[in-house]
Amino acid sequence: MEESDRNSNKEQSYDSTSEPFLRVKNEFAFNSLCIIYVTHLVIHNFTSLLKFTLLTTKRITNNSILRHLFTLTITAPFILLECTLNSSLGYAGITKLSSSGVCHPPSSPYYERTQKFTSYASLALCLEAGGRLPKTMRNASQPLQQNRKEYSRNAFAHWSDEDNDCLNTRHELLQQLSTARVTMSSDGCRVVRGRWNDPYSGKVFLDATEMDIDHLVPLAWAWENGAYDWSESARRSFANDPINLFAVHLTLNRSKGGKGPDQWLPPNADFHCQYISRYLRVVISYDFSTDTRDQIRRLQANLC
Structure with missing residues (x-):
């Protein structure tokens, strides 16, 4: 990894025009919101069940409780899955332009280590903006640059x-x-x-x-x-x-x-x-x- 990348701080910047669907600062924050939402769902369901128990004069049958629990059990995993997919679509697919001008696509060995960056929707857009490839990827990435032939x-x-x-x-x-x-x-x-x-x-x-x-x-x-x-x-x-x-x-x-x-x-x-x-x-x-x-x-x- 280039030295300036290795020493970069944890500050991040995003290009909102190329990533309009990216709504949170990083993947951790997004997943945290998902967990909070699911927790809210759990509390809401149990609260509703408790209110129903206290306010009704009729005795809740085991089948009624099971129906509520079954709804909660089925719904929560799907919400978690949706959160994970949204996170992947909004974050993992971007190319990171580091502060030293290096484009790191998700396949870059330094992708996760690059913490100060501007995001681009693709590697091609990052290169067109003046970025360059990591030295370890320059040979392997030739097919990604359609106008670029092997040097002669x-x-x-x-x-x-x-x-x-x-x-x-x-x-x-x-x-x-x-x-x-x-x-x-x-x-x-x-x-x-x-x-x-x-x-x-x-x-x-x-x-x-x-x-x-x-x-x-x-x-x-x-x-x-x-x-x-x-x-x-x-x-x-x-x-x-x-x-x-x-x-x-x-x-x-x-x-x-x-x-x-x-x-x-x-x-x-x-x-x-x-x-x-x-x-x-x-x-x-x-x-x-x-x-x-x-x-x-x-x-x-x-x-x-």
């Missing part, structure tokens, strides 16, 4: 040669970011040597084969946070946008993988603020949710 790097047309000069985005960027004159391959289509300042490590490299072009906002991270629903042209633009690209040492790029800034930051601590600020700039420039942008803003506030 091929979904982002990257390293394209937009100007048809035989230099793809990678080599054009290596050329632009080199602080010294570059050496090209014999066909002029690849950068072989140059001088690159790697902001992630704070070191300088001369051999192009040691360099990777890193997507500051990783393609996999972007996919998980909504790029699966973008158009092909939007994903192509994102994958080749120079604002989202850095020339860095290949070992750092590969250690980062698809991790977001909450899981990975460059080893060069002096670059942390610039890293997260540029990350936010990219996220704002593309169609990410308000919730995703706010998460990056919070990280920026901590790092800068």
